Every structure is written in structure tokens, then in C-alpha cells.
Amino acid sequence: MRRAHLQGLKFLLAAMVFLSAAAGAQEKPPAVKTIRGATPIPESNPADTYRMERHDRVIPRNHTWQPPIIPHNVKGYQITRNVNTCMVCHSRKAAPQSGATPVGKSHYLDRDGRQTPNISTRRYFCLQCHVPQYDAEPLVGNTFQGPAGKGKP
Amino acid sequence: MSEGGEKKGLIGRANAWLMRIGPVTAAGLFAAGIIFWGGFNWSFELTNTERFCISCHEMSENVFREYRHTVHYTNRSGVRATCPDCHVPKEWGPKIVRKIQASNELWHKLLGSVDTPEKFQAKRIRLAENEWARMKANDSQECRNCHHYEYMDFAEQGRRAVNTHSKAFAKGETCIDCHKGIAHQMPPIEQEIGAPKTAAMN
Numbered sequence: 001m002r003r004a005h006l007q008g009l010k011f012l013l014a015a016m017v018f019l020s021a022a023a024g025a026q027e028k029p030p031a032v033k034t035i036r037g038a039t040p041i042p043e044s045n046p047a048d049t050y051r052m053e054r055h056d057r058v059i060p061r062n063h064t065w066q067p068p069i070i071p072h073n074v075k076g077y078q079i080t081r082n083v084n085t086c087m088v089c090h091s092r093k094a095a096p097q098s099g100a101t102p103v104g105k106s107h108y109l110d111r112d113g114r115q116t117p118n119i120s121t122r123r124y125f126c127l128q129c130h131v132p133q134y135d136a137e138p139l140v141g142n143t144f145q146g147p148a149g150k151g152k153p
Numbered sequence: 154m155s156e157g158g159e160k161k162g163l164i165g166r167a168n169a170w171l172m173r174i175g176p177v178t179a180a181g182l183f184a185a186g187i188i189f190w191g192g193f194n195w196s197f198e199l200t201n202t203e204r205f206c207i208s209c210h211e212m213s214e215n216v217f218r219e220y221r222h223t224v225h226y227t228n229r230s231g232v233r234a235t236c237p238d239c240h241v242p243k244e245w246g247p248k249i250v251r252k253i254q255a256s257n258e259l260w261h262k263l264l265g266s267v268d269t270p271e272k273f274q275a276k277r278i279r280l281a282e283n284e285w286a287r288m289k290a291n292d293s294q295e296c297r298n299c300h301h302y303e304y305m306d307f308a309e310q311g312r313r314a315v316n317t318h319s320k321a322f323a324k325g326e327t328c329i330d331c332h333k334g335i336a337h338q339m340p341p342i343e344q345e346i347g348a349p350k351t352a353a354m355n
Contacts, residue, residue, distance in 0.1 A: 048303055057310040072313065076223055076335070082277075083339035099316065119346040 006058070024133035035139055050134040058101065062146035070140060074132050086126045089123060122133075200252070203235040212236070215273045219337045226336075234326065239336065240284070241297045247291070278340035285329055293328035302327065 036053050039045050077085035087103075088094060095102035100122035107123040173177050177284060181324070199205060207213035217236075220226050225234040229280040242248045288295065307315045321331065333339065341350040342354075 026277075049331040054311055072311070078334060078339055080338060082341040082350070083334065084344055084346055091344055091346070093345070099313075117345075118349070119349040124347045 048136070052137045053133040055133070058094055062144070064147070066146075067131075070127075070130050070132040072132070074127070079127070084124065084126070087119075090126075197252070201237040201241055206236040211267050211273065215267070215270060216337050223336045234299065234336075240297070242291070242294065243298055247294075270333070277338075278324075281333075281340050286304070286335060288329040289327060296328040296332070 036045055052073040052075060053140055054069075054073050057071055059069045059071045061068060062063065063089050075088075089098035089100040091102055092102050094100070103123075106117045110120050111122060174182075207217045220236075225239075227233075242251055261267070265272075267276050303316070305318065307319070310318065317331070343350050
């Protein structure tokens with residue numbers, strides 16, 4: 001009885017080894033191309049290092065209403081309760097001397113469309129809409145063509 | 154005229170004094186001088202280190218934390234400007250003057266004038282203006298210890314930097330006129346954005 005039991009176990013083990021080998025042979029790389037590769041879900045791929053690009057010239061807009069892109073490095077620029085470093089050059093007062101693009105008229109409207117004497121509070125965090133550029137390739141390709149017109153070269 | 158001191162002059166008198174005290178005492182005095190000056194200078198320079206500065210929580214929890222995110226703390230080549238490089242003059246005279254002024258800071262340490270972040274924030278504008286005035290008065294000497302504008306290669310600078318630098322140098326402006334808040338957070342500045350700031354400077 002005991003021997004038969006052992007024999008059964010041996011058979012079972014052999015079957016498992018055989019089956020798993022067969023499964024291994026059948027396994028193919030997944031057809032879906034993933035960006036994360038073989039990295040397990042709980043882990044993260046190490047990020048590459050990117051640097052902010054310095055164009056120092058206005059980057060043309062791709063579509064109407066696009067917030068202009070920041071063509072320079074903004075590393076270390078403080079946007080705090082006390083100060084907004086962007087305003088040092090981009091405020092309406094400073095722009096004529098600095099040569100920077102002045103803040104748009106739309107930024108002087110509150111959410112109800114009323115004129116505000118200062119730039120509206122809801123426009124305080126410039127980088128929510130205006131973004132600097134990095135030397136990174138897009139992760140996913142894109143064939144978007146903006147309409148010709150304003151801001152296009 | 155006797156054969157007294159005034160005929161021999163200063164060197165003669167010094168010689169006579171040396172003979173009187175004996176060469177062993179003289180050598181001892183010389184050694185004591187080295188030890189005293191060396192010790193003074195050593196302890197003096199000890200107060201000119203980043204480690205000393207951030208041994209007070211007033212510094213380590215406010216200004217040092219802010220500074221850690223800036224280019225003078227970490228950058229691509231690893232060359233650093235530590236607290237005393239910007240805040241203590243390198244020349245002996247101005248350094249002593251600054252150190253004597255710093256005794257007032259010891260007093261305020263005892264008083265606890267900026268011993269919480271809130272107190273520090275409230276005083277920030279005054280502290281910053283003091284330091285800006287000091288740098289304005291010495292033509293930003295501590296910046297220029299490393300950043301000599303005579304040796305700046307404008308071809309290596311960005312277009313914005315070249316324009317601004319050449320205009321500012323021509324006007325006789327100094328580094329701190331524009332480069333405020335490069336190593337620490339700024340005090341409130343009124344910039345016509347958002348709600349009006351109370352206690353702000355223009």
C-alpha cells in the first residue's frame with residue numbers, strides 16, 4: 001500500500017516535469033510590444049537622464065490655443081508663494097526690456113471672464129500649461145499635423 | 154651721549170633684549186607664537202565650514218534645505234560653493250569685520266529670533282535685504298571670487314545670457330542686482346500676479 005503510494009507520487013512528478021518542459025517549449029515572446037519590457041509590475045524601469053533643451057528662440061505653435069512652449073531651461077526657477085521667477089522677464093512690465101514674450105491678455109481674466117488688475121490667481125503656476133522641452137524621443141509615435149495658420153512657420 | 158639704547162637703534166635693542174631673556178626663552182616664545190596663531194586661525198577657519206554653519210538647526214532646516222536644490226550644491230562637475238564661500242569674505246580684513254558682526258547672530262541665537270520656520274519666514278525679507286546690501290556694497294565680491302566676468306566666454310553662453318550680461322556690465326551693475334534667490338528661496342516680491350502680497354518688496 002505504502003509502495004503503491006510512492007509509485008503514484010513518482011509518476012505524478014515525472015508527468016509534471018514533462019508537462020512543464022512541453023509548456024516551456026510552447027511559450028513564445030508576447031506579440032504585444034511593451035514599453036516597460038520584462039520588468040515585473042511591482043518594479044519600475046530606471047529612468048534615463050534627460051536635459052532641458054535650450055532653444056532660446058520661440059518654438060512655433062502646433063495648433064490654435066496651444067500654450068506657447070518654453071524654449072529655455074527653467075531648472076531652479078522658483079514658483080513659490082513668495083515669488084514667480086517667470087515674471088522677472090515675462091511680466092508685462094519687464095517684457096519690453098527682457099525681450100521675452102509678455103503674458104497673454106487671457107491671463108488677466110478671472111474664471112467668470114472679468115478683467116483682473118493683476119494676472120489672475122488661476123494662472124499663477126505657469127508650468128501647468130507652458131512646458132519646457134527635454135532631449136527625449138517620444139515614447140509613442142504620432143502623426144498629428146496642426147492646421148496651417150497662426151504660429152506656423 | 155652714553156652707549157645706551159637709542160644709539161643702537163631698534164635692531165640693537167631687540168638684540169639686547171634677546172640676549173637678556175636667553176635663546177631658549179626666545180625660541181620658546183617663537184614656538185608659542187606659532188601655536189597661538191595657528192590655533193587661533195584653525196578655530197577661526199573651523200567657523201568657516203559648512204559643517205559649522207549647519208550645526209545650528211536655524212541654518213540646517215531653513216536655508217540649507219533650500220540650497221540643496223540649487224546649482225551651487227549639486228551640479229554636473231561637482232564643484233561646490235558652500236555657505237562661507239558666499240557669505241564670508243575671503244580677504245582677511247573684511248573677514249574679521251564680518252566675523253565681528255556675526256557676534257550679533259550669536260545673540261539672536263540665544264534670543265531664538267528665528268528658531269522656527271515660521272519666525273524665519275517672517276524675518277526672511279529683512280535677512281535677505283541685509284545680505285543683498287552687503288553684496289551690492291562689495292560689488293558681489295564673493296560671486297566674483299569664482300565668476301570673473303572678464304573671463305566669461307560669451308560664445309559659450311546662451312543668447313539670453315549674452316544680451317543681459319553685456320547690457321548689465323555696461324551699466325555697471327553687479328551680480329546680485331539680478332541673481333537674487335539663486336541659492337535660497339526668495340522673500341515675497343510684488344509682481345502683479347495673483348492676490349496682492351502683504352509685506353512684499355517691489
